[in-house]
Amino acid sequence: MDSPEMEELSFGDERQEPEPRTGRFRRPLVVAGLAVVLLGGMAALGIGGWRFYGQSRWPLSPPEEAPPPSxxxxxxxxxxxxxxxxxxxxxxxxxxxxxxxxxxxxxxxxxxxxxxxxxxxxxxxxxxxxxxxxxxxxxxxxxxxxxxxxxxxxxxxxxxxxxxxxxxxxxxxxxxxxxxDTAWRGRADIVIEFCPDRGDDAYEPCERTPRASEQEKAAVLGRIEDLDGVEAVYFEDLAHALQDRRRMLWEATEVDPLVVPEGFWLKLDRPGRSSEMREIFGRMPGVAAVLEVSAPPQWRFAVTPGAGG
Structure with a gap:
């Protein structure tokens, strides 16, 4: 292998087309503006008039295949x-x-x-x-x-x-x-992370709030559906989030599921919309963080050197 050159490192916009699959998380039906019906086991319900992602316009399942080691x-x-x-x-x-x-x-x-x-x-x-x-x-x-x-x-x-x-x-x-590296690089541009069971140590918005509710997730999904330029939406449940977190934190002996967030991952029609997404979703109830997928992992996990470095 040739020696690497000292050149500008790009953390990438290696965008891939979303897989044409139907996800497990479904958009809840809001009745009378307040009554939210959770669609975990009711995913088969067909609600007319909704816009669909791919063929269904519902959030897609996260990618199952592991990316090459990087x-x-x-x-x-x-x-x-x-x-x-x-x-x-x-x-x-x-x-x-x-x-x-x-x-x-x-x-x-x-x-x-x-x-x-x-x-x-x-x-x-x-x-x-x-x-x-x-x-x-x-x-x-x-x-x-x-x-x-x-x-x-x-x-x-x-x-x-x-x-x-x-x-x-x-x-x-x-x-x-x-x-x-995350399995999401190239598949999504923005992640909207929800408050986990214990988010007070890592997420400022979660200091005084419990785990994000299904109603709060539904509200975020509803706001996503109002956006232009969203090519695909994935919902990452805790099981997949843990798998991806373990891939990134490969040295950790264990990863505490209580601090790992679920979230929506968005593939947009163009990069460079992170400020817009933070402005829209950053203060919504239940949202822990709005992050750019192309961000280097050390910034995503807020790694800051101590006095020696």
């Missing part, structure tokens, strides 16, 4: 002297430290592509991907002074644990984060 990584460089971290004992990363990191990346066959980001560029990235209204709460606690220099890149199949361990031991490296 992932993303971030290598954060030291900012400050950190005695408890041997690689940051002497302070901020030097130019020689960065040359060693680049050599290690070019020598790793798992690395498909990578790029270096200065502290200023890192702050711009953070502002682009993690914005007020996304529900994560990170935008209010992360500051420019917290942003270290970093390398970000994409991984193919291979020994992720081995390369991560080697990178963590390099001088000037404070932290290494490796995520698996």
């Amino acid at each position: 992932g993303f990584f971030s290598i954060y460089m030291c900012l400050l002297p950190t005695p408890e971290l041997p690689t940051c004992h002497d302070g901020a990363a030097t130019e020689e430290d960065k040359r060693q990191v680049e050599a290690a990346l070019k020598a790793s066959p798992e690395v498909r592509i990578f790029r270096f980001r200065t502290r200023e560029q890192g702050w711009e990235d953070f502002q682009e991907w993690v914005t007020p209204g996304d529900g994560s709460g990170s935008a209010s606690v992360y500051e420019p002074a917290d942003v270290p220099e970093a390398y970000h890149g994409a991984l193919g199949p291979g020994d992720w644990q081995g390369v991560k361990r080697r990178w963590e031991g390099l001088p000037g490296v404070s932290d290494v984060i490796v995520f698996g």
Whole structure:
């Protein structure tokens, strides 16, 4: 495998056509404006006048096939002297430290592509991907002074644990984060996540609210149906959400289902509508977050380096 070049990394808009399938989650029938009939076991009901996605205009089931092994990584460089971290004992990363990191990346066959980001560029990235209204709460606690220099890149199949361990031991490296990729990349553009059973630690809108109700999900679906330019809507239940979360958090020994959200995944007629979607859905009851699927995983999970990096 050729050594990867230091070029601009795109987290992709590899859009795919939705599968022509009928989903398990059905839009509830709203009677007299308030009475909501849940359609879990009543999915076969035919309600005239509804617009359909594909042949049915109902939310599609999530993709069943697993994507090829792929992932993303971030290598954060030291900012400050950190005695408890041997690689940051002497302070901020030097130019020689960065040359060693680049050599290690070019020598790793798992690395498909990578790029270096200065502290200023890192702050711009953070502002682009993690914005007020996304529900994560990170935008209010992360500051420019917290942003270290970093390398970000994409991984193919291979020994992720081995390369991560080697990178963590390099001088000037404070932290290494490796995520698996989501099954939704290329299939959807926006995810509207609902408050899980316990969302207070990860989602600001869920601090004082319980798990999103079926009525709240129905209200969101109704608003989706009013939008122009929505090519497909998928409903991801907890079982599929857990499977995808485990794929991304591949190092975790377990993933707590109480903090994993269900959600609607939208394929749009064009990219670049995340601000519009956050404005529409970000404050609706039961909504935990509105996120762009193309966002790097480290921003989706609000990974922020500590003082060493």
